[in-house]
Amino acid sequence: MAEINAVYVLIARDLKKFVREKSRLLSTLARPVIWLFLVGGGMSRLVSDSMGMPYIQFIFPGILGMTILFGSIFSSISIIWDKEFGLMKEILVAPVSRFSIVIGKALSGSLISLLQATMILLISPIIGIDLGLQQIIYALAVSFLLAFCISSLGIIIATFFESFESFSAIMNFIVMPMFFLSGAMYPVQKLPDILKGVSKVNPLTYGVDALKHALLQDSRFTDFSIAMDIGVLIAASIIFVSIAGYLFTKRI
Amino acid sequence: MPVIKINNLSKSYGEIHAVRNVSLEVAKGSIFGFLGPNGAGKTTTINILCTLLKPTSGTASIAGYDCNTESSGVRNHIGIVFQDTTLDKDLTAYENLLFHAYLYSVKRKDRKKKIEDSLEFVGLYERRHDLVKKFSGGMKRRLEVARGLIHDPEVLFLDEPTLGLDPQSRSNLWEFITKLPEKQGVTVFMTTHYMEEAEVCDQIAIIDRGSIIAQGTPNELKKSIGGDIIYIKTSDNEKAASDIEKLLNLKPTIKNGEIYVTVERGDTCLPELIRTLGESVLSVRLQRPTLNDVFLQLTGKQIRDVEISAGATLKENVRSHRRKFGRD
Numbered sequence: 357m358a359e360i361n362a363v364y365v366l367i368a369r370d371l372k373k374f375v376r377e378k379s380r381l382l383s384t385l386a387r388p389v390i391w392l393f394l395v396g397g398g399m400s401r402l403v404s405d406s407m408g409m410p411y412i413q414f415i416f417p418g419i420l421g422m423t424i425l426f427g428s429i430f431s432s433i434s435i436i437w438d439k440e441f442g443l444m445k446e447i448l449v450a451p452v453s454r455f456s457i458v459i460g461k462a463l464s465g466s467l468i469s470l471l472q473a474t475m476i477l478l479i480s481p482i483i484g485i486d487l488g489l490q491q492i493i494y495a496l497a498v499s500f501l502l503a504f505c506i507s508s509l510g511i512i513i514a515t516f517f518e519s520f521e522s523f524s525a526i527m528n529f530i531v532m533p534m535f536f537l538s539g540a541m542y543p544v545q546k547l548p549d550i551l552k553g554v555s556k557v558n559p560l561t562y563g564v565d566a567l568k569h570a571l572l573q574d575s576r577f578t579d580f581s582i583a584m585d586i587g588v589l590i591a592a593s594i595i596f597v598s599i600a601g602y603l604f605t606k607r608i
Numbered sequence: 609m610p611v612i613k614i615n616n617l618s619k620s621y622g623e624i625h626a627v628r629n630v631s632l633e634v635a636k637g638s639i640f641g642f643l644g645p646n647g648a649g650k651t652t653t654i655n656i657l658c659t660l661l662k663p664t665s666g667t668a669s670i671a672g673y674d675c676n677t678e679s680s681g682v683r684n685h686i687g688i689v690f691q692d693t694t695l696d697k698d699l700t701a702y703e704n705l706l707f708h709a710y711l712y713s714v715k716r717k718d719r720k721k722k723i724e725d726s727l728e729f730v731g732l733y734e735r736r737h738d739l740v741k742k743f744s745g746g747m748k749r750r751l752e753v754a755r756g757l758i759h760d761p762e763v764l765f766l767d768e769p770t771l772g773l774d775p776q777s778r779s780n781l782w783e784f785i786t787k788l789p790e791k792q793g794v795t796v797f798m799t800t801h802y803m804e805e806a807e808v809c810d811q812i813a814i815i816d817r818g819s820i821i822a823q824g825t826p827n828e829l830k831k832s833i834g835g836d837i838i839y840i841k842t843s844d845n846e847k848a849a850s851d852i853e854k855l856l857n858l859k860p861t862i863k864n865g866e867i868y869v870t871v872e873r874g875d876t877c878l879p880e881l882i883r884t885l886g887e888s889v890l891s892v893r894l895q896r897p898t899l900n901d902v903f904l905q906l907t908g909k910q911i912r913d914v915e916i917s918a919g920a921t922l923k924e925n926v927r928s929h930r931r932k933f934g935r936d
């Protein structure tokens with residue numbers, strides 16, 4: 357019971373702060389919208405004919421993946437803030453297992469990302485993607501799974517840093533490469549072998565692929581089967597959350 | 609019945625011996641003062657006691673739970689106010705306490721009342737819905753004390769609770785702290801390097817460079833360095849001196865036209881002396897040693913003059929930097 361209370365309150369705190377900070381809410385939504393319309397809209401003119409689909413529609417699953425990537429990573433590395441400004445100590449001396457803290461943080465990141473993903477999904481009619489209820493449910497389920505996976509990865513990253521000065525390093529060397537090597541903006545098959553290899557171990561690749569299955573329903577644009585995507589995401593989630601739990605007991 | 613037992617506790621960081629062979633017992637319901645200069649090992653000891661740090665050797669237990677092996681039992685029975693603020697500044701006072709109540713699984717039906725009572729206790733009830741970032745340093749400290757009490761701990765740790773507060777907030781906070789054992793039935797274990805604050809403690813241990821160098825009640829410690837000094841001026845110092853010698857069985861000294869004598873308890877001895885010497889007394893003065901004198905005698909240095917290590921200076925800088933930008 358103690359553990360459930362802790363998980364609950366860690367989630368409640370993050371959600372409350374997320375809803376309270378209107379500017380953060382806006383800026384997390386602004387990024388994907390800007391990418392979708394400015395990058396997607398601009399590139400459409402260049403590439404649409406060769407793809408058999410408007411480019412802006414092609415990148416929509418990728419933009420959803422991006423929303424989840426940033427939402428989850430930001431939510432998890434707020435742990436660094438908590439370490440720097442002290443609240444983490446209050447959490448760590450509580451009679452609660454480290455693993456519950458990790459689960460609470462991973463779930464709060466997942467829920468916040470899911471909230472953002474839902475809002476991005478609302479844009480789909482504007483860019484000409486019509487979704488049935490089943491597709492929406494499928495897309496949200498994949499979003500949640502992907503968000504949990506990335507949030508757990510974010511917790512692992514957070515255990516290695518003590519202050520927020522490292523923030524831009526995390527962005528430049530982890531988040532941006534993950535985004536570009538996920539097939540979100542362009543198909544990965546045409547990349548050089550080494551980058552293709554990296555994209556294969558990038559969990560976001562499978563998340564974006566699963567979202568393409570859900571939203572585009574066109575097998576020309578997907579690289580793996582749905583079963584493979586979901587399987588990899590579940591396996592990666594379990595591995596990441598275990599490592600995060602281990603690191604939390606050892607390092608913090 | 610000791611509620612905290614520490615036995616031969618040591619903690620080293622490589623070459624740095626932060627805590628060396630510390631043994632202590634703290635009686636239930638008392639206020640225990642852990643005094644020492646910067647870098648003495650106070651925080652390290654507290655971190656071991658509250659299970660955040662593993663000792664290099666030795667044992668410690670709180671309320672019968674071993675700090676090393678039964679951390680969950682220990683954590684359920686302690687409350688802590690850390691040296692640096694550990695509040696969420698983007699939540700309100702009430703929300704911070706609610707967060708704590710959930711972490712400690714305070715029963716649903718008690719939650720609201722416990723939170724409101726402790727807010728009342730520290731005088732922050734009216735401000736409960738304000739964001740913590742709008743609080744002054746003293747208010748944050750009080751809020752942290754309130755938070756530490758919500759789950760009815762047996763022991764409340766206060767690591768330099770008054771650091772960085774102005775004299776008024778300090779005495780304010782002290783009022784709360786001294787009321788704690790009586791009102792909340794909690795044992796208080798606190799550190800400070802303001803010696804005068806330690807006067808209210810029932811027991812004191814002085815730590816320097818990781819080792820305990822003295823232990824006892826404030827009065828015992830003061831007595832250990834010689835007791836009270838009475839200075840008397842009379843119309844006939846020679847005669848008075850021999851009268852005093854007869855009365856107290858102690859040899860007084862005459863210096864600068866004043867007689868002075870060191871006695872165990874100046875306050876009870878003085879009236880007797882005046883009665884004996886009668887009309888001849890011109891002036892009297894009683895000087896009691898302070899804990900500062902104790903520290904001075906034991907370490908050969910004033911606690912506040914102790915050379916601050918580079919690390920401690922850096923820590924202070926960071927703190928004042930954070931304060932400046934309102935993030936602390």
Ligand SMILES: Nc1ncnc2c1ncn2[C@@H]1O[C@H](COP(=O)(O)OP(=O)(O)OP(=O)(O)O)[C@@H](O)[C@H]1O
Nearest residue numbers: 621624626645646647648649650651652653919920
């Ligand atoms: N994580 C650490 N790694 C290395 N040395 C440490 C670490 N933490 C503390 N120390 C060292 O241990 C010693 C005791 O530090 P501690 O923080 O316990 O002192 P303190 O009595 O609380 O001092 P202050 O009054 O400044 O808070 C210091 O010399 C400090 O530099």
Ligand SMILES: [Mg+2]
Nearest residue numbers: 650651652691
């Ligand atoms: Mg300290």
